[in-house]
Amino acid sequence: MPITEKYQKSFTHLNRAPGRVWTPATKKKAPHKPLLLLALLDLFAQGHIQTNFIELTPDLSDLFTLYWSRIVLPGQKSSVAFPFFFLRSEGFWHLVPVPEKEQVLASTKSISTVGQLRDIALGARLDDELFALLQNENNREMLRAALITAHFSEDVHPALIEQGAVNAEAFDYSLRLYEKAHGKIGDKEEKYKPAVRDQGFRRAIVNAYGHRCALCGIRMLTPDGHTVVDAAHIVPWSESHNDDISNGMALCRLCHWTFDEGMLGVRNDYTVITSPLLVRNTNVPGFLLNLADRPIIGPPERDLWPALESLVHHRKRFRLRS
Template identity: 35%
Template structure:
């Protein structure tokens, strides 16, 4: 990759980090409306696991199930969001990096349900630049950390609550792994492996840096990101 291309990618990364900190939330529900960041995290998670392989994001059963599970774990619980994937799927259009391809131009207003969304929408797509960034695990990690730092850590009073969220993700991973192992035994097939949630990793990183006040445990240096968040990477 040339220097000019790398600079272009870094500019895009900074741009999308900034965009993720400034998501427009519901005027009625207030700044803690978590629909959009949870949907974005779900899309990143499914890209990481290989369920989304091209830039056509359908309202699939897998996306719906992932959104509902992540909502149960991550939401503040101040309002009902489960089974309401249609809301962020539609309203993310206002952010400029999420684009919807409708069936026969039939999407005139927000769909009334997930079922209606699937009737009128072919798929959504991300900006090509953002989708390209999400193919790189290091860029994915930075974007996940920005989303978690902006939209979820502010509501957590202490490390104990962050670790509780991490434990709920771990429980979900363990339950899914048990199901996979049972299915493998029943079908007598070679063992398949669960790719654990990258969101869980992000929550765990946040809990660790919260514990150490964003300082390296070895040298005491305080590590920050320039885009409004304090983020500690694995090494610096």
């Protein structure tokens, strides 16, 4: 049997548990494995996987979650660790044990969190033949079509195909934002769908700041790779139509809201301003008051720091005194 046909068959006949919780959209079977494989195909297309070793990265978790949200009912959640572990039953997916945990991994029957999986597995390795196959775009698209056709109803095929296209364009957009920040490309106007722009801007900002809030410094990732920070525009998109990395900061949810409301700002020397509004009425701002005059935590690359003109615009808008 030709190699392409072998793995097309493997991707088409994944072992999936049936259950009442699953809708006709997933053919009344668990969608975890095909969704993880769709996310994996995206990472190969983006050039993230250069060697035959698959890690549980935030990027993989984000892509899995994006596909999940397109076809699973709101409120149903799952961990990327679940299919990452159970794909080992398919024959082409081989978990790599943590040293001295080989027997523990072999005897483990089920896991439900990334933390549990990381205790016993470093990641996964594909069949060498499959890894070589995935280097080719045509092969990836053939396997993508096999996953979507075999495991999902026709009415959700367009949503899954669209999500794959959005993921690819958002990755390209985030690269363009980096190239522009480093002066490698100009200001040529290119139109992107809102979903592409939002995802690409978020990826660029969150990665530039290393998942750390520029104002308070908090950095937290859930075991599944979900981050505490948002990608915040300094001058709102509605006013500026500007997704430059220098018009953004990674901010935790509290600092994001407080910044957008004009109760926090940043001076031209990159120190934090706190507004008197923080302590108005019955406010109890807690640690936010301690941010006054502290330097922000910017990206390691100076080219990616906030633009002074954006910070000035924000201060003027809210009449923040430097």
